[in-house]
Amino acid sequence: MSLNLVLERTRLNYARGLIVPKSQPAGRHGEKNQHYAAVVTEPVFEFSKVFDADYLYFYGPHLEAVSDAQAATIWRLLDLEPGMRVLDLACGHGRIANRLAERGARVTGVDATPLFLEHARRDATERGVKVDYVSGDMRSLPWPEHRFERVISWFTSFGYFGDDDNHKVLTEAYRVLRPGGRLLIENNNLAELLPRWLPAVVIERDENLMIDRSIFDPMTGRAVTERTCVRDGQVRRFRFAVRMFIGIELKGWLLAAGFDSVDQMDHEGAALAAGSDRMVSIAQRSSVADKSSAMG
Numbered sequence: 001m002s003l004n005l006v007l008e009r010t011r012l013n014y015a016r017g018l019i020v021p022k023s024q025p026a027g028r029h030g031e032k033n034q035h036y037a038a039v040v041t042e043p044v045f046e047f048s049k050v051f052d053a054d055y056l057y058f059y060g061p062h063l064e065a066v067s068d069a070q071a072a073t074i075w076r077l078l079d080l081e082p083g084m085r086v087l088d089l090a091c092g093h094g095r096i097a098n099r100l101a102e103r104g105a106r107v108t109g110v111d112a113t114p115l116f117l118e119h120a121r122r123d124a125t126e127r128g129v130k131v132d133y134v135s136g137d138m139r140s141l142p143w144p145e146h147r148f149e150r151v152i153s154w155f156t157s158f159g160y161f162g163d164d165d166n167h168k169v170l171t172e173a174y175r176v177l178r179p180g181g182r183l184l185i186e187n188n189n190l191a192e193l194l195p196r197w198l199p200a201v202v203i204e205r206d207e208n209l210m211i212d213r214s215i216f217d218p219m220t221g222r223a224v225t226e227r228t229c230v231r232d233g234q235v236r237r238f239r240f241a242v243r244m245f246i247g248i249e250l251k252g253w254l255l256a257a258g259f260d261s262v263d264q265m266d267h268e269g270a271a272l273a274a275g276s277d278r279m280v281s282i283a284q285r286s287s288v289a290d291k292s293s294a295m296g
Contacts, residue, residue: 045160071099087148090157094120101129139168156187159243170257180287189279259283
């Protein structure tokens with residue numbers, strides 16, 4: 001099966017979880033029941049393990065093929081205009097940031113993975129665009145308040161931490177937005193994903209394999225994944241967890257972070273539905289500066 005076909009079938013929902021069989025007491029007729037139970041630990045997301053050369057190798061070709069269309073979608077949904085200051089939060093290897101810069105936006109990208117930032121800078125140079133790429137932590141952004149007109153978090157780039165730190169990401173995005181600015185978060189639509197959840201997904205490219213075994217833990221809202229990469233005769237195995245959301249929960253988080261309103265939709269701009277492939281949340285900051293900021 002080709003890489004593109006596998007990614008299309010799974011819709012790139014790479015955040016899944018580990019399942020293991022668990023024995024149960026004997027049933028009414030003496031037989032033993034088996035069911036799968038989640039092995040969930042404290043959420044840990046090691047960026048250097050998840051976002052590395054293997055990620056680019058397995059996901060890169062498909063992501064490159066869809067990036068032009070996704071950048072156009074972001075431009076349309078956020079009503080972007082040339083000259084606007086845009087922050088790409090967890091910008092990865094720059095596939096979105098560089099394309100927005102080509103359209104005239106003044107883009108800054110922040111990411112925690114040096115390898116990805118290196119790729120992003122090289123791609124920007126090849127495209128002849130200027131993007132300010134910064135190594136940083138989205139829980140503590142290195143800019144003063146009211147710096148950007150738009151902030152984007154694209155392709156399930158939100159939810160890597162424990163809930164307290166995930167809230168910090170939203171409050172930091174709010175802080176650096178100008179009054180009237182907007183934050184866009186694009187991620188899995190959990191209501192659509194759960195009915196078709198796959199306990200295991202295998203991606204094959206040139207006889208190399210990436211294998212994800214996954215569960216969703218409803219008690220924590222996390223997808224927990226055991227990923228095995230088999231490439232060029234080397235085997236690497238690790239686990240990671242990603243927080244996932246139903247629409248109303250993420251909307252509540254955004255309002256709690258200070259945003260004035262939240263609209264939720266699919267990529268086409270239609271109202272979010274249970275069957276929407278992906279979830280786009282656009283949070284609007286009030287056009288009136290906070291009293292605390294005005295007094296300062």
